[in-house]
């Protein structure tokens with residue numbers, strides 16, 4: 134009997150790869166393994182679901198049994214892969230050994246630990262999967278005051294979502310502006326202003342040093358010595374690719390699991406994509422790159438080697454108070470930002486010394502100019 138294709142992970146990367154494989158190959162046995170319950174959901178909706186009253190169950194599009202039928206696959210839920218033996222092509226999972234023909238690592242990324250002191254630090258929430266979203270919602274429902282730690286895309290989306298739902302939100306982060314690693318200063322300033330206008334208290338240039346329990350809630354101490362009272366604390370301080378399993382198996386790992394444009398790791402027959410992977414030097418933790426990777430990997434697993442193509446894939450920040458879409462220039466690109474308009478109608482173009490477009494940002498009313506700018510950008514990985 135043919136040895137199966139095994140995919141570890143049933144997030145968007147795992148399930149999209151399985152669907153793409155099935156478009157090309159209905160025969161090869163397919164097994165998916167996940168530590169969670171295997172429900173299919175769209176993770177970007179976790180940071181915009183609260184004000185819409187969406188429970189975790191409402192966000193789940195299909196359970197593992199329905200996905201088994203749709204994909205003609207076996208799905209092992211609540212099963213954590215502990216080891217990979219790339220010589221024998223076996224996995225150690227829940228004390229059993231499982232043989233694979235080809236293996237796909239779609240392990241995602243895990244919240245970066247934050248050095249927080251205090252007896253309430255361990256009770257701060259992170260929302261990186263459906264279960265964590267359910268737990269957070271339960272805590273947020275009775276809460277009046279929410280402290281959000283982090284000023285990136287996820288922290289800003291939650292701040293917007295919870296403020297819209299009527300919560301008093303304080304958002305704290307060390308950078309001078311929101312979205313500091315994604316968008317230029319002017320766009321961050323526009324978002325900061327818009328968050329302020331919907332009632333978010335945005336406190337920049339500060340870290341949270343400790344979180345202590347205080348009655349039914351929490352008291353946080355910030356780096357300037359001030360204190361914030363909150364009923365619930367949410368940390369959104371970044372995610373790091375899950376690489377431990379790959380490192381232990383002897384695969385090449387850098388910032389993520391290293392793969393080439395065919396999504397091949399350093400071990401024969403083992404592939405990686407999604408938030409855990411570093412594809413030709415690029416670690417992207419959002420949906421369009423994993424979709425592009427899955428579209429290439431599906432036919433590759435079916436025997437037709439296909440290289441991934443990455444066009445420029447602008448990132449949309451889903452903050453309704455001031456929408457932002459941006460494509461930051463690659464690190465080290467020399468050039469300058471040129472602006473037109475301001476605040477919620479801003480267009481910024483980052484042009485290099487030859488006047489070529491290398492990045493852009495749009496806010497609010499200028500969002501409709503997105504396609505025109507995207508088409509002018511060079512691809513990240515050309516075909």
Ligand SMILES: Cc1cc2nc3c(=O)[nH]c(=O)nc-3n(C[C@H](O)[C@H](O)[C@H](O)COP(=O)(O)OP(=O)(O)OC[C@H]3O[C@@H](n4cnc5c(N)ncnc54)[C@H](O)[C@@H]3O)c2cc1C
Nearest residue numbers: 142143144145146168176177214240241407408418419420
């Ligand atoms: C709140 C939030 C909002 C976002 N919004 C956007 C957005 O608007 N637009 C956008 O493009 N991107 C957004 N992103 C990013 C995007 O959602 C992710 O890039 C994408 O979902 C990652 O999918 P993945 O399959 O790689 O990882 P995950 O969804 O993390 O899946 C990882 C899977 O691996 C399994 N797993 C891990 N280790 C093991 C193991 N050892 N054994 C068994 N199973 C294991 C897990 O159980 C899980 O099933 C957002 C992310 C968050 C957290």
